[in-house]
Amino acid sequence: MAIGPKRGLAEVMRDEMVMKDKIVDCLGEAPKTIPEIAEALECPSHEVLLWVMAMWRYGTVVEVEKKRTEEYSRYRLNLKQ
Numbered sequence: 001m002a003i004g005p006k007r008g009l010a011e012v013m014r015d016e017m018v019m020k021d022k023i024v025d026c027l028g029e030a031p032k033t034i035p036e037i038a039e040a041l042e043c044p045s046h047e048v049l050l051w052v053m054a055m056w057r058y059g060t061v062v063e064v065e066k067k068r069t070e071e072y073s074r075y076r077l078n079l080k081q
Contacts, residue, residue, distance in 0.1 A: 012047045019043070019051045020060070024077060031064045033072035 019041070026032065026040045034052060038045035052075055055061045064074040 007047070009050075012050055013054075015047075016051050016054055019048075020055060023048075023051060023055065024060070027061065027075065027077050031074040031076035033074055035072065037075075 022041055023037060026037055032040070034049050035045050037052065038048040041048065052061060056063070056075065059078050061075045062078045064076055066073060
């Protein structure tokens with residue numbers, strides 16, 4: 001994961017459109033958690049969280065049902081879109 005100075009919210013969200021395609025490619029393989037996506041993209045997990053939540057809000061990704069409440073949520077592409 002990339003470690004460096006923390007970027008501001010506006011700067012992180014400016015990258016959303018570029019990162020959306022990379023996240024879609026990453027989730028095309030299988031459902032993943034935020035930390036798994038962050039590791040695959042070599043990006044900080046707090047930034048990936050913002051991008052995935054924006055995609056979730058607009059229906060691009062959906063949350064996969066968890067078996068246990070203490071697990072990380074997994075996200076997959078919304079096949080209905």
